[in-house]
Amino acid sequence: MATTIHEPPKIEKQGSAPHPVGGNGGGRNLVPAGADLARVKDYAPPPASTGIWVVLASISMTFAAFTSALIVRQGSAPDWRHLALPQILYFNTLVLIASSVTLEMARRQVGAYMAGPRDQTAAPARWLYITLLLGLFFVSGQYVAWLQLRAQGLYLATNPNSSFFYVLTAMHGLHLLGGLGGLVRVIRRLDRSILRKSTLDATSRYWHFMDVLWVYLLLLLWMKL
Amino acid sequence: MHDMSHTVHHHAPPTSFIRKHIFSLDHKVIGKQYYGLALVAVLVGMVLSWIMRIHLGWTNYAIPGLHLLSSNGAPGNVMTPEYYLQLMTMHATIMVFFVLTTAPFAAFGNYFLPIQVGAEDMPFPHFNMMSFWVTFVAFLVLVASFFVGDGPTLGGWTQYAPLSAVGAVGGPGEGMGVVLWAASIAIFCVGQLLGSLNFITTTLDMRTRGMSLWRLPLSAWAWFITSCMGLTAFAVLMPACILLILDHVAGTSFFVPSNLVINDQLQPHSGGSTLLWQHLFWFFGHPEVYIAIVPGMGIVSHVLITNMRKPMLSHRVMVYSMGALAVLSYMVYGHHMFVSGMNPVSSLAFSFPTLIITIPSTIIVLIWLGSLYGAKLRINTASLFALGFVSMFISGGVSGFFLAQPSIDIMLHATYFVVGHFHMVMGVAAMFGIFAGTYFWFPKIFGRMMNETLGKVHFWLSFVGTYCIFMPFHYLGMAGNVRRYQAFVIEYMQPLIPVHRFITVAALVTGAAQFIFLYNLIHSRFWGKPATDNPWQATSLEWSTPTTPPPHNNFGDKLPVVYHDPYQYGVESSTGDYLMQASPEQVKTAYDEA
Numbered sequence: 122m123a124t125t126i127h128e129p130p131k132i133e134k135q136g137s138a139p140h141p142v143g144g145n146g147g148g149r150n151l152v153p154a155g156a157d158l159a160r161v162k163d164y165a166p167p168p169a170s171t172g173i174w175v176v177l178a179s180i181s182m183t184f185a186a187f188t189s190a191l192i193v194r195q196g197s198a199p200d201w202r203h204l205a206l207p208q209i210l211y212f213n214t215l216v217l218i219a220s221s222v223t224l225e226m227a228r229r230q231v232g233a234y235m236a237g238p239r240d241q242t243a244a245p246a247r248w249l250y251i252t253l254l255l256g257l258f259f260v261s262g263q264y265v266a267w268l269q270l271r272a273q274g275l276y277l278a279t280n281p282n283s284s285f286f287y288v289l290t291a292m293h294g295l296h297l298l299g300g301l302g303g304l305v306r307v308i309r310r311l312d313r314s315i316l317r318k319s320t321l322d323a324t325s326r327y328w329h330f331m332d333v334l335w336v337y338l339l340l341l342l343w344m345k346l
Numbered sequence: 347m348h349d350m351s352h353t354v355h356h357h358a359p360p361t362s363f364i365r366k367h368i369f370s371l372d373h374k375v376i377g378k379q380y381y382g383l384a385l386v387a388v389l390v391g392m393v394l395s396w397i398m399r400i401h402l403g404w405t406n407y408a409i410p411g412l413h414l415l416s417s418n419g420a421p422g423n424v425m426t427p428e429y430y431l432q433l434m435t436m437h438a439t440i441m442v443f444f445v446l447t448t449a450p451f452a453a454f455g456n457y458f459l460p461i462q463v464g465a466e467d468m469p470f471p472h473f474n475m476m477s478f479w480v481t482f483v484a485f486l487v488l489v490a491s492f493f494v495g496d497g498p499t500l501g502g503w504t505q506y507a508p509l510s511a512v513g514a515v516g517g518p519g520e521g522m523g524v525v526l527w528a529a530s531i532a533i534f535c536v537g538q539l540l541g542s543l544n545f546i547t548t549t550l551d552m553r554t555r556g557m558s559l560w561r562l563p564l565s566a567w568a569w570f571i572t573s574c575m576g577l578t579a580f581a582v583l584m585p586a587c588i589l590l591i592l593d594h595v596a597g598t599s600f601f602v603p604s605n606l607v608i609n610d611q612l613q614p615h616s617g618g619s620t621l622l623w624q625h626l627f628w629f630f631g632h633p634e635v636y637i638a639i640v641p642g643m644g645i646v647s648h649v650l651i652t653n654m655r656k657p658m659l660s661h662r663v664m665v666y667s668m669g670a671l672a673v674l675s676y677m678v679y680g681h682h683m684f685v686s687g688m689n690p691v692s693s694l695a696f697s698f699p700t701l702i703i704t705i706p707s708t709i710i711v712l713i714w715l716g717s718l719y720g721a722k723l724r725i726n727t728a729s730l731f732a733l734g735f736v737s738m739f740i741s742g743g744v745s746g747f748f749l750a751q752p753s754i755d756i757m758l759h760a761t762y763f764v765v766g767h768f769h770m771v772m773g774v775a776a777m778f779g780i781f782a783g784t785y786f787w788f789p790k791i792f793g794r795m796m797n798e799t800l801g802k803v804h805f806w807l808s809f810v811g812t813y814c815i816f817m818p819f820h821y822l823g824m825a826g827n828v829r830r831y832q833a834f835v836i837e838y839m840q841p842l843i844p845v846h847r848f849i850t851v852a853a854l855v856t857g858a859a860q861f862i863f864l865y866n867l868i869h870s871r872f873w874g875k876p877a878t879d880n881p882w883q884a885t886s887l888e889w890s891t892p893t894t895p896p897p898h899n900n901f902g903d904k905l906p907v908v909y910h911d912p913y914q915y916g917v918e919s920s921t922g923d924y925l926m927q928a929s930p931e932q933v934k935t936a937y938d939e940a
């Protein structure tokens with residue numbers, strides 16, 4: 122199976138625009154007739170590269186809102202009860218970090234594969250499958266953590282700490298499932314030879330962000346609960 | 347020279363009916379869908395306001411058929427106090443979310459942002475399609491609350507806790523009604539986040555050759571700035587709604603404090619923070635009012651410039667001011683909470699940025715007025731509505747200066763003064779922005795002109811009518827008339843009832859005048875005079891499309907190349923007194939002479 126990876130043509134970056142930077146809304150010809158239009162604007166990056174930062178900004182806002190809710194709620198009443206985090210969370214964390222590493226391996230391999238001769242046949246998807254597996258492992262691990270809490274009689278509404286624990290882990294888990302969906306999409310596109318590098322990069326940024334977000338949430342829960 | 351017709355993605359024109367008109371990926375169809383949704387929503391919202399106004403003027407008058415709307419809300423066709431609040435909540439929620447956010451931002455932005463930047467479409471068309479359909483589902487969920495249990499929630503569009511979080515014991519609609527409200531809004535947030543993602547990436551990545559950021563028309567800037575606000579504001583409202591739903595369905599205590607007794611029943615919740623809801627809500631809520639108005643500012647500037655035949659005094663200051671509004675709008679939200687029991691020091695801290703945010707607003711207004719001064723404005727329905735927007739924004743903004751000071755707000759808070767303030771500065775102004783955009787862009791969207799005579803009648807009735815409705819609100823507020831009351835039985839308020847009756851009559855007449863618009867819209871769609879490609883002799887890219895309405899990929903097989911700033915008016919070119927952005931022609935300009 123030959124895999125070609127399509128990228129939009131790259132145009133080398135030009136220096137700063139030669140014309141005075143205009144912009145009073147009218148009254149200027151910014152491009153003299155016959156001038157080199159390439160100097161006016163570079164090709165924009167593929168939208169996925171910008172889009173992923175936009176998505177991450179918005180997810181950050183959501184979790185910032187949850188965080189401030191947690192802090193305000195903690196200060197609002199004396200019913201904040203200490204909660205021992207299930208030990209499995211630390212194991213899950215290692216699994217998630219490992220998945221980020223394997224995803225980087227995958228990205229390297231796919232990159233080398235794209236640069237290499239077109240007739241090579243090695244399947245670069247192997248590390249992607251491993252990442253996918255580790256991701257699923259993490260989600261199951263989180264579920265086990267919930268079961269352990271339930272076994273201790275700590276439910277969603279038991280006390281504010283358990284409420285925040287379930288809400289934050291569930292929200293993170295949902296976002297992570299989205300990342301798993303993204304990985305599946307990358308694998309399918311790779312198989313069909315229509316993967317763009319920018320898609321792979323965007324997906325892996327998302328995945329690493331989920332990783333960092335989880336470490337942040339774990340710290341928050343560990344400090345506050 | 348490089349190949350000019352670069353394309354970032356392709357999708358072939360759809361052939362099946364479903365892909366063409368229902369689950370369409372075309373930003374233009376999605377824009378029209380959003381407009382249609384807003385139109386349905388605004389009709390529902392307006393009818394609700396009529397019912398409320400009749401009740402406020404003539405409290406015991408039986409409104410025929412009212413009992414059909416609710417099984418227990420209107421015995422004998424006279425609404426109960428609770429039912430009044432339910433109607434008010436639905437009116438506000440529908441108007442703020444499904445009209446003022448969808449029409450100027452999602453509808454016009456979807457249709458024209460990609461065209462104005464010179465793109466074939468938005469970069470993520472599937473997300474764009476989802477954005478509309480998710481919003482549509484949100485609307486259905488909200489309207490469904492009319493038909494479940496004891497009807498929709500009565501908590502107002504701000505849904506203050508704890509009453510919004512305790513469940514059915516809080517009153518009619520406080521059980522299932524709130525859950526549906528919060529679910530609807532959370533879903534709505536998802537839709538707008540998807541939309542904002544597309545708007546931002548369209549502006550940053552999809553601009554055609556030559557379209558630098560400073561060459562974007564003011565309308566495109568406004569949509570871009572609004573989408574940046576939307577991205578952050580809706581991302582905060584959504585978690586707030588999730589927590590609110592959990593307090594209902596899972597028995598958590600995020601917003602309900604301990605030992606709360608409601609209707610003689612001790613609530614099982616403990617330790618929640620009622621102020622937490624207000625913080626989360628207003629962190630969204632204040633930016634939201636700018637999400638509603640900034641697109642209107644952009645549309646109105648665009649329309650005014652075209653009809654003045656000259657650019658604004660300063661394009662850049664206009665953009666910077668809109669940007670400043672967006673940034674500041676996150677720092678002022680506490681001015682809605684001056685009397686909430688928040689720390690008075692916080693009140694003071696929120697009052698400063700609130701006064702500062704009047705500076706960019708004032709600059710924007712001064713640029714409009716200064717540019718209009720001495721301009722030979724072409725008078726047509728679009729430019730009249732643009733002037734109406736400016737007028738309303740000023741009249742409504744002035745009252746903001748008063749409210750911004752905690753000492754004055756303590757008296758005016760929760761009175762009709764606030765209701766007058768936000769209806770003028772946000773409600774009516776944004777509606778006028780929508781009208782200006784409709785009359786201006788209709789020829790491009792449908793290839794036909796709207797009827798100008800009917801348009802002008804519509805304008806004058808709306809303009810005079812809305813002043814008659816909302817100016818007296820300020821007077822009522824200063825006289826101490828509290829908002830959200832369903833009847834004015836307290837002695838000191840009784841002399842105010844004639845004012846309320848006047849307002850009710852004005853509201854019914856003004857509302858009826860909107861059917862002229864509806865008729866004009868539908869009639870012109872099918873039988874209007876055919877429009878040319880550029881009926882207003884305008885310069886931006888939406889007027890350079892090869893056909894009207896634009897083809898599926900907007901520009902045919904070649905994307906346009908942009909040679910000029912957006913508003914080249916008052917020049918001498920081969921086309922007349924203007925030069926289109928996509929025209930390679932060179933002219934001598936005022937700037938060159940200077």
Ligand code: HEM
Nearest residue numbers: 635639681682704743746747749750759760764768771772
């Ligand atoms: C000139 C700048 C403005 C200032 C200083 C200002 C100030 C205020 C203040 C202090 C309040 C709270 C009053 C109270 O509840 O006691 C308020 C309410 C409100 N303002 Fe403004 N405002 C300004 C412009 C705007 C604009 C441009 C919009 C919308 C486009 C807007 C929409 C609203 C709304 C919707 C409310 C009421 C929300 C509610 O309680 O339901 N304001 N404003």
Ligand SMILES: [Cu+2]
Nearest residue numbers: 632679681682
């Ligand atoms: Cu505000």
